[in-house]
Amino acid sequence: MAAVAADEVPVPPQYKEQPRYDFRHFPDETRGFKVGVTKWGKTGTKRKLEEYAEQVEVERDAAAMDEGEAAGIADAAEHLAKRAKHNVLGLARTSGRAWKVPGQRAGTLKNPKLSTSWEKKMQVKAEETAFKERKRAAKxxxxxxxxxxxxxxxxxxxxxxxxxxxxxxTVRVTAATAKRMMKDKKKRKLLRTADVA
Known part of the structure; x- marks a missing residue:
């Protein structure tokens, strides 16, 4: 096996080379329902687009007859005609390694051992209810x-x-003495009213 350079990524033997297309000059936005209209205005008429489509078809037929690769060009033209769906899982691989298998969504990676049965849930619920009742009674x-x-x-x-x-x-005092005691704070506390027997 030949030595692999330090900056190259090793390619597995089952990898098949895929056709590559340059999408750098394609518009980023969808074109909508109107033909030849983009967000920058009207870029072409329907007649011009039809002529271009006929020209592409003629060139494709000529190339197919010359090289005998009609299937590959048809696939390429079909791929160019369709816009890439950016929300499709596994379409664009960040690493650039085409042989990688697309990952699974997080929802599919559930561990069955983590889920509990209905009887277990009801048992836990009954225990919680009994505990709360005991706590309420104790309080x-x-x-x-x-x-x-x-x-x-x-x-x-x-x-x-x-x-x-x-x-x-107790000592009985006269009204005059009580009046004098009311003027002093300490003596005022000593005054009491009592039932005369």
Whole structure:
């Protein structure tokens, strides 16, 4: 086997040379439904296009008779007549290696082991529902316990305050003394109203 140059890509033995066409001067946009009209304006009439088509046909027939390659020229003319579909998978290979097999779409590369059965999904759903129910019940129970403890604490505090007020030593003052005490902030706190027994 001959040595391959460093900058060349090795070609496999099953590769067949394909005809090459130069599309550099072809228009980039679609021509639409009107014949001879492009986005730059009217470039030709229908009669001129028909004459050109007849001329191409005559030249093709002459070349086919001379060289005996009518099939190859017909394919080339047909290929030139049709526009390339840029959204077709595998049409344009970025690497330029024509023997490469077009890749698969991401949606076709699903692993069957990753999908779960319907029974498994329902089992997981039931477990989640049971867990949420238990969590809700535990939160409600904790809330009830906290509320009971708070009410008990408030009742004890109120009872203690009432007992302190009952056992407190009180001195009855006159209205004039109360009026004087109201002027002082500390003494004002000492004033209490009580039921006269």
């Amino acid at each position: 409600a129970e904790a809330k009830e316990v906290a509320t009971a403890a708070r009410l008990k604490k408030e009742a004890a505090k109120k009872k203690k305050l009432e007992a302190q007020q009952r056992s407190a030593i």
